[in-house]
Amino acid sequence: MALLALTDIWKRFGATQALANVDFALEAGEVHALLGANGAGKSTLSRIISGHLRPDRGSILLDGVALRHAGAREAIQSGIAMVTQETSLAPDLSVLENIMLPRIAMPGRLRWRRMRAEAAALVAELGQGAGLDLDVPVRALSIGQRQLVEILKALALDSRIIIFDEPTAPLSPHESERLFEIMRRLVARGRGLIFVSHRMEEIFTVADRVTVLREGKLVQGGLPTKGRRQGELVQLMVGRDLQDIYERATPRTPPPAGATPILRVRNLCCPPLARDVSFTVHAGEILGLAGLVGAGRSETLETIFGLRRAKSGTVELAGERFAARTPREAIRAGIGLVPEDRRGQGIVPDFSVRENLLLAHLGARAGFGLGYASRNEAVRALLALLELPERRLLDANMLNFSGGMQQKIILARWLVLSPRLLLLDEPTRGVDIGTRSSIYALLRRIAAQGVACVVVSSDFEELIGLADRITVLSDGVSVTELPSELVDIEKLGMFAAPRTSAERTHTVLEELVARHGGIAYWIAVENERVFCFDRAGDDPVADPGFTAGGFPPLAETMIAHALRAPGDAPAARLIAAPDGSRPTLLVPIRGRRGHSFGIVGLTLPAAAPGFDAAGVSAGIAAALSEAQIAHEPDARLPA
């Protein structure tokens, strides 16, 4: 018997039939994904399950017993919790109070000490112990952290059924992975999880079965994910084949050598989050800013745009010093910003689509009047470019449109002004896959017209597919800049590793150098290229031929001999170059879920006869495991 069974569910909002004849069944001990484009009805269905909405028709059975919750509170009591898409936190209450909010709503005395201990345990379980203070008000948290509190709130209820409504949207891949681990743990304890998402790779990572909705109707119920391909699901979801969403219309052309970049940022510092950021963007180029939530990406964009003041560092716009004190100055200099929080910083809800489109025009305008008429042509051209239907659009309310459409309109707001530099902060957050691809195509077109674009995203796959080059920020410092065709998600993730974990690996490297001399480093090798994430020691005789943040071709490094040593994996022994120099030890590192976290290496200045290679390897693996970087010593290494 299913843990939860919904049969023949119908729900209508005004003229919109949100759900029609939808069935859904959740077993105990499974992660069941709800998949669908925006507006497909997955949020409506999950809100019906969580008791926030009542279906017009249909039955809900929990453990075979008809469930009729009068509201979310009854749903919580019967063991159904929800992690919502738009945060439902009380901003003035502390993290602890928010996590325990459902319990505060229950009758009975509050046991604060016990609740604090439980909350602390949950935070630790999520692996966010350092980053989340239980006593700060939620108002002070970033979007990503608030989402974490939402998740903790559901976990605190210890519910039998937890609905995760796009929980990973604001999370970094690292955080998402932690969440998936926790989801697996909850499932192993016999709970049923509903996972609402439109990110394919996540569904394949975490979900056992998937139910696909399209335009309020059931397309496919309870399909096991094992053995399926992404393309199949996309086709079910969109109803047609979707080409490669990152497809490039025109081949990417490198900017001419010596050309003045549109934007050059040098050592920009805007405390507390952005500390030392440098990058350049040329006309017609899309630069990705990769990094985790809190790495200072948004703050960097906001500083360039005049929403924040830089403490130090310089910004050059087309070769000239530029320091915007207000957004207006930035806009007049030809810069546009598509902000991270669409609802909070983008949309003016009481304005029509037309006025929202012309808002930046209004901001840039010097005169007393509106000057809307002068932009009529531009607006019409833009609507055609965006494939928006003009007739219904102009006087309609913004909030009636899907997230994707809203985002297109906010983007178009800047195109009205023909900017030369466009800053985009998480441009596809909460946007379904179909609209995402059209936003990508649009950005390419904008870039092809000579606009320089800077795109911030937590979705590394998106950055790799979209950007020409990627600058990686880690804890407010730009650590490297890579051509996107050379890099993959894993390596971006390792470059972007936050200080807390980077410091631990750095300590391991420092200790190696202190004990054995030479140079220690953390690298990954792929496609004949070495990516160096970190490095310690400065003995020139032991120089491996790369520095932290570098990514030279393997053949150009000084330790090619070791990296090319026979055998599948580097063995636990010192491998010296043919001339006997630079004896090198390489120790592969594996993460919790078994995938590679690169290689920790040690290059010595000269042959060391008494060197216990196997012992040092085991020591490295143990140290990293203790630092929670690697799960356990690699099985292939002799212990």
Next chain:
Amino acid sequence: MSAGSDVQVTTRSPGRFNVVKLLATQIELRMLLVVLVVMGVLSLISPYFLTVNNLLNVMDQSVVVGMVALGQTLVILIGGIDLSVGSLAGVTGIVLGLSFPQFGLYGGILACLAAGAFAGLVNGAIITWGRVAPFVVTLGMMSVGRSLAYVLSGANSISNLPPGLGQLSGDSLAGIPVDFYCLIAVYALCWWFLTYAKGGRTLYALGSNAEAARVAGLGIVRWGILAYVISGLMSAVAAVFLASRILSIDPIGGQGLELDAIAAVVIGGASLFGGRGSIIGTLFGVFVMVFIRNGLNLLNVSPYWQGSAIGSIIIAAVLVERLLSGARGRR
């Protein structure tokens, strides 16, 4: 890559003229209807209501409240509130009375208006730059203003005003008092400003989503302060008309004006959260307020009961408004 699936607009029945829908979407029309209904009811109840004398009286009364309500509308549009308007009308009236002997009629009016605008500037500057809640700042200003009115006047009323002042409300053109023309003129100007000027749209954007307006480069600080300056200025304008009508200035003048003004704005359909409202709606709201006060007087309702009646009507009006626009409402 078709956009068809992105659009989720609830379809409207096109072409057909639909009174209910028109009323539901056009706040101004709805308010006009309310004004007409109120007039109809009052003329049925009291035969005196629709007489020329009474209507002239009502027009006169609507000028003072109307001037203040105009400034209040701008402040409420940006999501603020100005509680100090009544006190400012009091203190600027005293400024007017005290400056006639030195500066003459026009000099005195100018000094009065300058004082009102300055007080509004203080309000706006503290609220915007100091980031103090408008309620608190204007509540403080309300107290300061009334206190200054007593201090400056020595708690005496001023009555030897220049005769030219009385002409402002005494004269009439085509049977309608001059001050009423002034009221209509400033409302027309304000309507134009709110509809066709950059500053007007900025006020709406600021009230609807200040952060979005800031990112779009709109001068939200400047315009945010200006709304309070205009509110202070309009209090002074009201003080001038008040003085011209009763040809005497009392330090207690304008007391309670803030409540009538806020009520008129709210009855006129503005949202206290900001971003939504209309100046025409406010004008009709002013008429509703004045008609009802007038009607209660005509019906000889005890002044002690009038407060209850007016309070209930305000709450009922806003409740109905909320139900009517509930589908589009937020929060």
